Amino acid sequence: MDILNSLILGFGVAFSPTNLLFCFVGVLIGTLIGVLPGIGPIATVSLLLPITFGMEPVSSIILLAGVFYGAQYGGSTTSILVNIPGEAASVITCLDGYKMARQGRAGPALGMAAFGSFIGGTFSVIGLMLLAPWLARMATRFGPPELFGLMFFGVTMVTYLCKGSLVKGIIMALAGLAVSVVGVDPITGASRFTMGINVLMDGIGMVPAAMGMFGIAEVLTNIEQGMRQEVFTTKIKGLLPSLRDWKDSTWPIIRGGMIGFSMGILPGSGTVIPTFISYTVEKRLSHHPEKFGTGTIEGVAAPETANNAATGGSLVPLLSLGIPPNVIMAVLLGAFIIHGIDPGPLLISKHPDVFWGTIASMYVGNVMLLVLNLPLIGIWVKILKIPYGILFPLILIFCFLGVYSLNNSVHEILIMVIFGIFGYLMPKFGFEGAPFLMALVLGPMLERTFRQSLLYGDPLIFFKRPISTILIATSLFLLLTSVFFGLARGRKRLQKVLAEEEIR
Amino acid sequence: MKYREWIGGLFWLIVGLVLTIWSSQYRVGNVIKPGPGFFPLGLGLLLILFSLFLILKQMKTFTMPQASSFVSGGWRKVAYVVSILLVATFVFEHLGVLITFFLLVICTMRGAASQSWRRTLFTALISVLGIYLVFVVALKQQLPRGFLGI
Numbered sequence: 001m002d003i004l005n006s007l008i009l010g011f012g013v014a015f016s017p018t019n020l021l022f023c024f025v026g027v028l029i030g031t032l033i034g035v036l037p038g039i040g041p042i043a044t045v046s047l048l049l050p051i052t053f054g055m056e057p058v059s060s061i062i063l064l065a066g067v068f069y070g071a072q073y074g075g076s077t078t079s080i081l082v083n084i085p086g087e088a089a090s091v092i093t094c095l096d097g098y099k100m101a102r103q104g105r106a107g108p109a110l111g112m113a114a115f116g117s118f119i120g121g122t123f124s125v126i127g128l129m130l131l132a133p134w135l136a137r138m139a140t141r142f143g144p145p146e147l148f149g150l151m152f153f154g155v156t157m158v159t160y161l162c163k164g165s166l167v168k169g170i171i172m173a174l175a176g177l178a179v180s181v182v183g184v185d186p187i188t189g190a191s192r193f194t195m196g197i198n199v200l201m202d203g204i205g206m207v208p209a210a211m212g213m214f215g216i217a218e219v220l221t222n223i224e225q226g227m228r229q230e231v232f233t234t235k236i237k238g239l240l241p242s243l244r245d246w247k248d249s250t251w252p253i254i255r256g257g258m259i260g261f262s263m264g265i266l267p268g269s270g271t272v273i274p275t276f277i278s279y280t281v282e283k284r285l286s287h288h289p290e291k292f293g294t295g296t297i298e299g300v301a302a303p304e305t306a307n308n309a310a311t312g313g314s315l316v317p318l319l320s321l322g323i324p325p326n327v328i329m330a331v332l333l334g335a336f337i338i339h340g341i342d343p344g345p346l347l348i349s350k351h352p353d354v355f356w357g358t359i360a361s362m363y364v365g366n367v368m369l370l371v372l373n374l375p376l377i378g379i380w381v382k383i384l385k386i387p388y389g390i391l392f393p394l395i396l397i398f399c400f401l402g403v404y405s406l407n408n409s410v411h412e413i414l415i416m417v418i419f420g421i422f423g424y425l426m427p428k429f430g431f432e433g434a435p436f437l438m439a440l441v442l443g444p445m446l447e448r449t450f451r452q453s454l455l456y457g458d459p460l461i462f463f464k465r466p467i468s469t470i471l472i473a474t475s476l477f478l479l480l481t482s483v484f485f486g487l488a489r490g491r492k493r494l495q496k497v498l499a500e501e502e503i504r
Numbered sequence: 505m506k507y508r509e510w511i512g513g514l515f516w517l518i519v520g521l522v523l524t525i526w527s528s529q530y531r532v533g534n535v536i537k538p539g540p541g542f543f544p545l546g547l548g549l550l551l552i553l554f555s556l557f558l559i560l561k562q563m564k565t566f567t568m569p570q571a572s573s574f575v576s577g578g579w580r581k582v583a584y585v586v587s588i589l590l591v592a593t594f595v596f597e598h599l600g601v602l603i604t605f606f607l608l609v610i611c612t613m614r615g616a617a618s619q620s621w622r623r624t625l626f627t628a629l630i631s632v633l634g635i636y637l638v639f640v641v642a643l644k645q646q647l648p649r650g651f652l653g654i
Contacts, residue, residue: 051643167561171516171554178523178547185540192530192540216589223585223616224578389617390627393609396589397631400596400605405645413593421586429512447543459535483557 003129010356014364019059023361026063027369030070034086035078035380039395041071041087042437043215045331046207047402049338057339058354062361064335068328069121069311069362072271073369076113076304077380080106089271089307092279096292096299103295111239112297113304114373116253120305121366123257124264124312128319129359131265132348136320139345144452145461149468150323151446156475157268158326159435166482169435172426176436179204180443187451199411206334206441208403208412210327212419213433215399219392220424239374241297249301252282260306264313270326271310275303312362319347319355327434330441513559520551581616588612600650601639606632 013019033044045064052060075087080097093113100109142150155177159169182193183203194200241249256278263274282302283292292299317323322343324330336343341351348355373380403416423433439446453461463469527548530541592608599607609628613619619627639645 165558167554167558168512171551171558174547174551174554175516175519178519178544178551181544181547188531188540190530190540192544193526220582220585223581226578387617387619389613389619390623392617393612393627394631396585396612397605397608397635400592400608401601401635401639401647404596404601404647405639408646410593410596413596414590417586417589417593420589424582429508429515431512450543451538454536454538457536 006352006356007129007360009352010358010360013058013353013357014062014360018056019062019357019361020364022055022059022063023066023365024368026066027070027073027365027372030067030072031074031369031372031380032383033067034071034074034076034090035383036386036391037078037082037084037086039218039391040214041068042328042331043211043218043395043399044071045328045335046210047215047398049207049331049335050402050405052335053338057336057341057351058357060335060339061332061354061358062365064332065315065358065362066365068332069308069365070369072121072304072307072311073114073117073373074380075307076117076300077110077373077377078384080109080113080300081381082384087271087307089275089310090304091272092275092303093300095279096294096296099293099295100297100300105295107238108241108245108297109300110377111374112241112245112249112301114239114370115241116249116256116301116305117308117373118366118370119253120257120260120307120309121311121369122363124261124309125359125362125366127261127309128312128315128362132316132320132355134320135316136345136348139321142321142345142467143465144449145456145465145468146471147323148446148449148453149462149471150317150321151442151449153471153475154267154317154323154325155435155439155442155446156479157266158438159268160478160482161268161273162432162435164430164432166479168431170479170483172431172433173435173439176439177443177446179209179436180440181447186444186448199409199415203444204415204440205406205412206331206437207406208416209419209440210331210437211399211403212416212421213423213437214327215395216416216420217423217433219395220420221427222388223392239377245297248297252278252298252302253305255281255285256302256305257309260309261313263306264310265316265325267317267323267325270314270328271307274306274310278302278306315358318343319358321345322347324438324441327437327441330438334441510559513555516551516555517559520548520553520555522548523551524548585612585616588615597648598650601647602632602636603650605635 014023029044029048030041033039033041044067048064048067052063055063071087072089075085075090076093076097078084078086079090079093080101083094083098085091085094097109097113100106155173159173160166162169180203182200184191184201191201259278259281260271260274263277264271279292279299279302282298283289286292286298314325314329317325318329318333322333322345324333333343336347341347341354399416400413403412404410406412426433458464462472523544525548527541527544530544531539532541532545533539588608588611592604596604606628609631610624613624613627614621639647
């Protein structure tokens with residue numbers, strides 16, 4: 001039993017006192033920022049990145065992954081109690097969760113969200129454990145054209161699935177790529193677009209950009225709109241769902257887990273879209289679809305399971321191929337690179353402790369989260385009552401600290417502030433940040449594999465190898481048909497479904 | 505609100521043009537031997553293409569932008585916080601981390617969130633103390649100490 005031995009190795013790593021501590025700190029911070037609206041996992045993971053420099057690579061990945069899946073747990077709390085999603089992935093939980101709270105059933109809603117999250121999270125770790133090594137073995141034969149195809153597909157999907165106009169998404173992706181070429185050209189050593197400024201020689205870092213666009217910009221937007229907080233004060237009693245709740249939720253949880261995991265693997269979908277899909281699926285399959293949106297437990301169980309299942313799913317391409325399927329994974333990819341671990345097909349065989357240790361820690365972390373979220377729910381509700389006026393200066397100084405400790409450079413703080421302004425203004429014109437950041441992170445690798453592929457001496461190399469042909473042709477098909485030929489009905493329909501669900 | 509769509513398109517058109525001209529000054533090479541300018545040049549051209557597409561689409565049809573609009577009065581606070589951030593960036597190494605953050609918290613909480621003085625001072629003190637204990641004492645991070653050496 002190969003997997004069994006590896007798992008024993010993994011649990012050996014995860015159960016070391018330091019790693020247990022980091023796992024706990026990770027899921028604790030994850031839950032905290034999940035509860036707090038206005039700061040999300042992207043900003044937090046980039047924020048913590050510099051602090052993890054001195055740690056063992058595996059400890060730092062355990063910590064950062066904990067923040068990521070912990071945030072999915074915490075996000076549901078605010079959705080249910082305040083009707084403000086703590087995370088984007090919990091938007092849909094507001095629909096039925098908040099209604100349940102209003103009907104005095106906040107307890108079962110929170111309880112089912114936590115149990116669903118636990119089941120989804122555990123299920124996806126098992127899936128990750130089985131799928132990633134297999135995928136990695138397949139990917140060892142990949143050359144530059146295949147890798148280029150994969151990354152191109154990744155950026156395309158994030159762009160394709162963004163909310164607004166597709167042309168704008170493409171423009172943002174192109175802009176992200178353009179920013180990523182600033183600095184020294186990795187192949188020839190020529191410096192590009194640096195204007196002779198020393199700081200720009202190393203390129204524009206992902207951390208300042210991510211924190212600007214997802215940390216500072218978020219704060220600016222919230223300040224402009226004025227955060228309203230009304231915590232629904234009710235006695236939360238009876239966190240354990242009744243037998244009937246369980247009966248109603250069993251199938252939604254199973255389906256939500258499968259939808260979440262398989263969608264999470266796909267580039268671009270992240271943790272948000274699976275929640276919408278699983279909610280819609282449950283509504284379609286339900287015998288009483290009219291009850292959805294009025295406070296039905298299935299409407300909480302399915303999406304909350306799905307978003308946690310998606311976390312394990314999205315780690316699959318990152319750990320087996322080195323391709324991040326969404327922005328948070330892209331930031332985590334940055335963590336691997338900073339720690340000198342080359343993410344890619346060889347990661348599992350070269351660094352088994354990192355891979356299996358992370359997986360084992362996720363089992364442990366999910367148990368910790370269940371404990372953190374059920375008995376301690378009262379604490380999180382108290383934290384929710386902290387006014388935003390106190391919170392946002394703290395977020396700002398943490399962004400400063402995080403970016404500064406990266407390279408001890410004030411210039412990077414300036415870059416962060418500039419990206420903050422950029423990230424605040426761009427949505428006003430209908431441009432979204434996700435494709436930009438995804439392209440910025442993947443840009444250097446995308447360019448390198450692109451140029452390495454061309455060195456084969458054949459510009460059509462991408463279409464002479466089956467895997468890259470499929471990936472690039474699919475991407476181009478998706479983009480070109482919807483931009484130029486008005487065949488965007490499929491995408492429009494998907495967006496319409498999503499928008500309708502959101503409004504209701 | 506159509507003008508806003510125009511501004512977006514125009515902005516990226518200019519960026520595309522600048523990128524194209526700028527990258528053509530580096531060695532571009534050819535398809536088989538791409539130079540450092542090859543990839544950025546392609547990006548610049550694509551940016552021009554798509555931003556033109558965006559502008560032309562606006563001329564033909566009137567679509568409601570899905571952009572979130574500016575909240576009246578809100579932008580003042582945003583401009584205020586941004587300028588505080590910029591000032592903080594420039595004084596960061598001179599004043600040191602503790603004083604900068606102390607002032608940053610006070611200025612933003614008083615100016616943009618209209619919190620009471622008591623609450624503001626309390627938050628500022630606690631956060632600076634926390635940062636000192638965690639980052640300076642425990643994690644021993646190299647943070648600027650400023651002219652006072654604290």
